[in-house]
Amino acid sequence: MTATFDYVKCTRCGTCYSLCPLDVIVKDEDGKPSVRYPDECQLCFICQEECPAKAIHVKIPLAFW
Amino acid sequence: MKITKTDLLIVGAGAAGSMAAIKASDYTKDIIVLEKATHRSGGALGIGHFTSEINPLCNIPGGPTSMEFVEGYLSSSSGWSGQERPLDKYIIAEEFTPIVRELESWGLEIYKAGDGTWDNYWHKKIGERMESGCWVKGGSMKKCLMDEVERRGIKIEERTMAVDLLTNDGKVIGAVALNTRTGELTAYHAKAVVLCTGSSSRSYIVNPGKKWFYMRDMGTNSGDGRGMVYRAGGELTMMELIRTDHMNGNVMARFWGGSAVNHKGEDFLAETYKKRWSRSYAMHEEEEKGNGPLFWDSRDMPQEGHDKWEAYTSDEKNFPDVVLTETYTQKGQDRRKGRYEFESQPIGFLGGPVFNYYGATTLPGLYAAGDEIWQDSLSGAYVFARRAGIAASKYIEGQDEWTPIDEKQLKMISDTILAPSKRENGVPPQELEEKVRGIMTKYAYISKTGGMLEQGLKNIRRIREEWEGRIKADTPHDLMRWAEVRNIMEVAEVHMESSLFRTESVPYGRHFLDRKDYPTQHPTWHRQRVVVKREGGEMKVFKRRTVEQRPPTLEEYEAVKEVKP
Numbered sequence: 001m002t003a004t005f006d007y008v009k010c011t012r013c014g015t016c017y018s019l020c021p022l023d024v025i026v027k028d029e030d031g032k033p034s035v036r037y038p039d040e041c042q043l044c045f046i047c048q049e050e051c052p053a054k055a056i057h058v059k060i061p062l063a064f065w
Numbered sequence: 066m067k068i069t070k071t072d073l074l075i076v077g078a079g080a081a082g083s084m085a086a087i088k089a090s091d092y093t094k095d096i097i098v099l100e101k102a103t104h105r106s107g108g109a110l111g112i113g114h115f116t117s118e119i120n121p122l123c124n125i126p127g128g129p130t131s132m133e134f135v136e137g138y139l140s141s142s143s144g145w146s147g148q149e150r151p152l153d154k155y156i157i158a159e160e161f162t163p164i165v166r167e168l169e170s171w172g173l174e175i176y177k178a179g180d181g182t183w184d185n186y187w188h189k190k191i192g193e194r195m196e197s198g199c200w201v202k203g204g205s206m207k208k209c210l211m212d213e214v215e216r217r218g219i220k221i222e223e224r225t226m227a228v229d230l231l232t233n234d235g236k237v238i239g240a241v242a243l244n245t246r247t248g249e250l251t252a253y254h255a256k257a258v259v260l261c262t263g264s265s266s267r268s269y270i271v272n273p274g275k276k277w278f279y280m281r282d283m284g285t286n287s288g289d290g291r292g293m294v295y296r297a298g299g300e301l302t303m304m305e306l307i308r309t310d311h312m313n314g315n316v317m318a319r320f321w322g323g324s325a326v327n328h329k330g331e332d333f334l335a336e337t338y339k340k341r342w343s344r345s346y347a348m349h350e351e352e353e354k355g356n357g358p359l360f361w362d363s364r365d366m367p368q369e370g371h372d373k374w375e376a377y378t379s380d381e382k383n384f385p386d387v388v389l390t391e392t393y394t395q396k397g398q399d400r401r402k403g404r405y406e407f408e409s410q411p412i413g414f415l416g417g418p419v420f421n422y423y424g425a426t427t428l429p430g431l432y433a434a435g436d437e438i439w440q441d442s443l444s445g446a447y448v449f450a451r452r453a454g455i456a457a458s459k460y461i462e463g464q465d466e467w468t469p470i471d472e473k474q475l476k477m478i479s480d481t482i483l484a485p486s487k488r489e490n491g492v493p494p495q496e497l498e499e500k501v502r503g504i505m506t507k508y509a510y511i512s513k514t515g516g517m518l519e520q521g522l523k524n525i526r527r528i529r530e531e532w533e534g535r536i537k538a539d540t541p542h543d544l545m546r547w548a549e550v551r552n553i554m555e556v557a558e559v560h561m562e563s564s565l566f567r568t569e570s571v572p573y574g575r576h577f578l579d580r581k582d583y584p585t586q587h588p589t590w591h592r593q594r595v596v597v598k599r600e601g602g603e604m605k606v607f608k609r610r611t612v613e614q615r616p617p618t619l620e621e622y623e624a625v626k627e628v629k630p
Binding site for chain 1: 284545
């Protein structure tokens with residue numbers, strides 16, 4: 001998994017969903033975000049960097065590099 | 066289909082698209098910019114690439130003059146392929162520094178020396194090349210463009226991907242675009258279009274077996290502009306010249322010290338500039354010789370270098386590849402104790418639409434800038450985006466009447482793009498993309514032969530025939546991936562046909578061609594470009610002689626100084 005969410009910290013503000021350049025994040029009717037297309041994540045870190053609640057952690061896969 | 070009219074349509078809101086829009090807005094207020102992602106996150110600047118340093122800065126204290134820069138360029142590896150135009154480089158040398166001053170006035174934060182002038186971090190000769198540049202705060206690069214676009218009231222349509230150009234009687238009169246969140250199509254009827262969609266990096270499966278959406282350049286770069294220009298009958302050139310990168314160390318070894326070594330610990334790059342080969346090609350050769358893996362070794366780097374590196378990467382995500390810093394942190398690597406392995410991977414092609422000194426392509430009404438064309442640098446993107454924005458605006462002034470939209474073309478585009486959402490069953494577009502990029506990786510990777518290319522073309526054409534009519538899109542997101550894979554397939558075919566046509570190897574420049582069956586340069590190919598275009602539904606490939614490789618005269622620059630439509 002690339003981006004993982006801390007749903008206790010997450011305020012459902014939608015920043016990650018709005019920003020993701022590869023459009024890999026979706027949100028449900030309550031605004032709860034999750035990754036739908038993990039293979040299409042470029043690991044650009046914009047969601048982690050821009051999350052106002054610091055609720056996202058992008059994990060680089062171990063097999064990577 | 067909804068039709069929206071606008072004088073000027075700009076496709077892509079990265080560095081080039083934003084700059085083209087800003088410059089065009091001095092002439093026309095009726096502008097729409099389409100962006101597949103969002104303005105904040107779109108383009109190379111959005112995800113932090115190329116934000117750390119800017120160059121060349123000519124005609125400033127400590128920097129070279131424009132002529133010195135071009136002379137240096139011509140005598141270095143980059144100028145040796147005889148492919149590019151020396152006057153382009155002169156234009157960049159003359160016009161980039163004033164643009165940097167403007168960017169600074171819009172909010173770009175530039176590191177300053179003690180006396181308040183730009184801190185010229187890089188003033189040295191690389192080979193014979195003379196360059197200078199300064200450090201900027203990466204976080205302020207896209208932000209200053211966004212602020213200026215907003216101040217000027219320019220309209221940006223986010224999550225909107227242009228899928229095909231609208232043409233009538235050979236003229237480009239707009240584009241059809243897909244809203245990637247709703248799946249709706251809109252036709253943008255325009256008097257001129259500027260394409261700024263970036264390069265075509267998403268052509269291979271990089272780091273095989275690992276991640277297939279991770280790459281050195283922006284992941285949204287599926288070659289959308291190149292695909293659209295090809296389908297509209299415009300000329301593409303230099304699509305055979307590949308660019309590779311070795312991910313880490315490329316920038317580091319240059320600015321802070323350390324060296325690139327092979328597995329024996331030898332600093333093999335020492336000879337590179339004597340041979341006037343590009344660094345990328347030299348590294349590729351070293352791996353081919355069996356001397357890989359290659360590493361960046363900074364264990365003996367002076368403390369000053371380490372300090373700079375730390376200050377730099379911790380300040381507003383300045384490092385061009387944010388992910389690298391994270392990788393080292395997450396893996397617990399320490400550059401003082403261990404070496405970093407280079408991973409060679411293709412990151413795109415040099416070429417793109419044929420364009421003139423004002424960014425005009427071979428199709429009337431169509432302009433291009435940024436990585437879309439073969440400038441391949443942030444300086445080139447800004448300078449030619451400025452030119453394309455102004456040239457397109459001046460072109461519009463001469464277009465009093467609206468050329469009507471061809472309804473048949475509109476229906477054809479709509480049918481093609483939306484077909485996958487109407488099918489009951491089928492193959493997801495992502496699987497087709499993986500297949501096509503797999504063929505590129507097997508048959509048209511960094512080293513090539515005629516046989517491989519012929520086989521690759523055969524395979525790709527068979528896959529297109531069998532799969533294109535079977536794609537199934539479940540969501541608007543899938544429709545976007547379908548629209549993208551069409552372009553990835555066009556780029557793949559154009560790259561393979563161009564590489565097959567060029568019967569020589571080109572070891573010079575940052576972009577090269579390694580044909581194992583034609584291992585040397587051949588005189589008949591000197592200063593020859595490969596040009597590709599679609600004619601009567603067929604791909605035509607031919608040669609065209611390029612301009613003389615000599616420094617331009619002042620008169621030649623004066624003749625193109627003022628931007629013309």
